[in-house]
Amino acid sequence: MAIYYCRGCNRCLNLSDEFLYPPNTYFDAGNKGTVSFTAVDKTDFRQREQNKCFPFFETLDYWGFRRHRTRLTCAACGKKLGYIYYDGPSTEPGIGGGFGHSQVIPRRPRFRMKREAIRISG
Template sequence: MMQKMGDSTYYSCQKCGTSLDLNSANLYPPDFYFEAGNKGTLSFHSINESKFQKKEESKLMPFFETRNYWGLERKRTKLLCNECGATIGYIYNDGPPLDNGAGVYFSGPSQVTPRHTRYRMKIKALK
């Protein structure tokens, strides 16, 4: 169940109703660079990881890594509800750069550049 407390909203698992301790105060802004193509999701910069099970995934397929660069292998971690095992979202290491470097071949930030963690949650998995 989505619960409003002051200016923050807290989210629960849609399937079993368990509180996930996801606080809207920890959301990335909706106009952040990676949010443009992420319809149906919310991206958090921090979560209570103890509320989730983690499962590593790796996909070999082209994907858009930066505005001028495509990657070939996408690594991510699936986040599952601790109580019912429903897929809630994913962990990506494609948040803002940890430093202001030029990136690989000066083409902007990429997965090779150290980046902040982004927790991308499916809106349909939350309530």
């Protein structure tokens, strides 16, 4: 089992392999240099909401224009670690295989950490 640390201050981030998204999940294909989790212990992070209006690729056949995400920084040293994106599986079972446009279908959060900001051991 891997242990994840902040590269800025070496604090353990309490991230669990149990909550890792599979490596071939569709949204991780274009996110090289990151690792995504379905859940994290939010007490280890500071959060700041960000809303941006720009085109972004959301699914294989859909482009979005308003991206909602939350910036995650280390609670101890403030180093930027990644973002929370709201593009995970649907919160309503049986809809579109669990995936679809986030503006239409309510989605679970995806916690995307930058590999350059975390240290992985084990």
